[in-house]
Amino acid sequence: MTRIGHVKHRIHPAWLVAVAAFVALIGAAGFRATPSVLLQPLHDEFGWSLATISGAVSVNLLLYGLTAPFAAALMDKFGIRRVAMVALLLVSVGSGLTVWMTESWQLMLCWGVLVGLGTGSLALGFVATITGRWFVKHRGLVTGVLTAGGATGNLIFLPVLSRISESSGWRTAALTVSIAALLVVPLIYWRLRDHPSDLGVTALGSTEEIPKPAKPAGGAARNALRALRDAARTRAFWLLAGGFAICGATTNGLVGTHFIPAAHDHGMAQTTAASLLALVGLFDIAGTIASGWLTDRVDSRILLGAYYGLRGLSLLVLPSLFAATAHPSMLIFILFYGLDWVATVPPTVTLCREYFGAAGPIVFGWVFASHQFGAAAAATAAGLVRDQFGAYTWAWYGAGGLAILGSVLSLMLFAGKRIKPVAPGIGLAVPAKA
Structure with a gap:
């Protein structure tokens, strides 16, 4: 690695920063996993409809997305470490306060607002900022x-949360998440750094020193909105945002929120369904890492077209696979769908950087916001479909069709001119025929 001055490191600090960020993302994901586990217990205890509880999930998903671009701008202004620590504290407080709730509006406040803001600050815009600065x-x-x-x-x-919820109640599960998020804060303070120059090194793989950018003028909100204004003038932004909205609808919004209740409708035990959803996460790890490796080698537009198309086909088949037991056909779906779950992220981050240059992380935050709009709409719509028709069948079919549309939108990115990358800053240089 290239060093600044005479600072020496056995392991490039970028890897340690990545490890700290990885653990922070795991901590934030703890409460992200909770909605599907607690949907039925909350319905049983309080008598709230699935649509009402799904509405709280939708608020969470919306804020999870809307916070991302503003959090990226806050990281430019106040530093990655400070923002990440505050975010984890919000997750912990929001999760912990749910144990005292008695009304649905309190669920909206704790589960929707506080946790939505916290996890949104540690969303994929956080990932884009880390990789953009350090690698x-x-x-x-x-x-x-x-x-x-x-x-x-x-x-x-x-x-773990499913078993805790069944054996000790949903409140114990919520407290478990609160404590887990809180325990990550000291690691973030110890290892996460804002820029390579803070440790006297360059980014991993860089042959020359990139000076630490000056804090942007103006407020973080203003800078985030300026990036949105400039990006929204381009065709590429709307194609990326449209595809990512469909991505959110077909993952977090539908499968992540409603797979366990849908399996329960067919007689499957909640712990079994939760274990299947956890397997999606297991295969997702392999699929997303493989997608990152492919993104360094294959055109990202081709990857997105393939990912969305294959996801759509798998969702069209899913309604016929539900049963009281996890038979081999369902396990094949879990394997296939898990590999594709968030494989869309690395190529989308790459395309935002390719089209929008130094403003790519903030623009990706807005693209990710569209992901969560799609997820929120799907979470509420699927709950309404279940309440109205007594089954999720039409929700799965609709999601399959949307995913195929996402494939088309991604391949449309081949048409038209690319935006010339800009120098470090918040605004974008938009060519006349973008």
């Missing part, structure tokens, strides 16, 4: 590994 070599691969942190969180927390 030149292996950037796509590290993006895939960090993105897999959320899947790892699901893998760790889903079975």
Whole structure:
């Protein structure tokens, strides 16, 4: 590695920063795994409809997405470490306060608002900022590994929370998540750093020193909105945002929230369904890391087209696979779908950097916001479909069709001119025919 001055390191500090970020993402993912586990217990205890509880999930998903671009701008202004620590504290407080709730609006406040803001600050915009500052070599691969942190969180927390919820109640499960998020804060303070120059090194794979950028003028909100304004003038932004909205609808919004209740409708035990959803997380880790590796080698537009198309076909088959037991056909779906769960992230991050240059992390935050809009719409819509028709069948079919549309949108990125990358800053240089 290239050093600044005479600072020496056996292991490049970028890897230690990546490890700290990975653990933070696991901590944030703890509560992200909770909605599907607690949906039925909350319905049984309080009598709230699935649509009402899904509405709280939707608020969480919306804020999870909307917070991302503003959090990326806050990281530019106040530093990655400070923002990450505050975010984990919000997750911990929001999760812990749910044990005292008695009304649905309190669920909206704790589960929706506080946890939504906290996890949104540690969303994929956080990943894009880390990889953009610390990595030149292996950037796509590290993006895939960090993105897999959320899947790892699901893998760790889903079975554990499901068993805790059944044996000790949902309140104990919520407190478990609160404590887990809190325990990550000291690690973030110890190992996470804002920029390579803070430790006297360059980014991994960089051949020359990149000076630490000056804090942007103006407020973080203003800078985030300016990036959105400039990006929204381009065709590429809308194609990326449209595809990622469909990604959110077909993952977090539908499968992540409603797979366990849907399996329960067919007689499957909740712990079995939770274990299947955790397996999705296991295969997601492998799929996302592999996608990061491919992103360093294959055109990202081709990858996105393939990922969305294959996801759509798998969702169209899913309604015929539900049964009281996890038979081999369902396990094949879990394997296939898990490999594709968030494999879309590394190529999407790469395309945002390719089209929007130095403003790529903030623009990706807005693209990710569209992901969560799609997830929120799907979470609520699927709950309404279940309440109205007594089954999720049409929700699965609709999601399959949307995913195929996402494939088309991704391949449309081949048409038109690319945006010339800009120098470090918040605004974008948009060509006349973008």
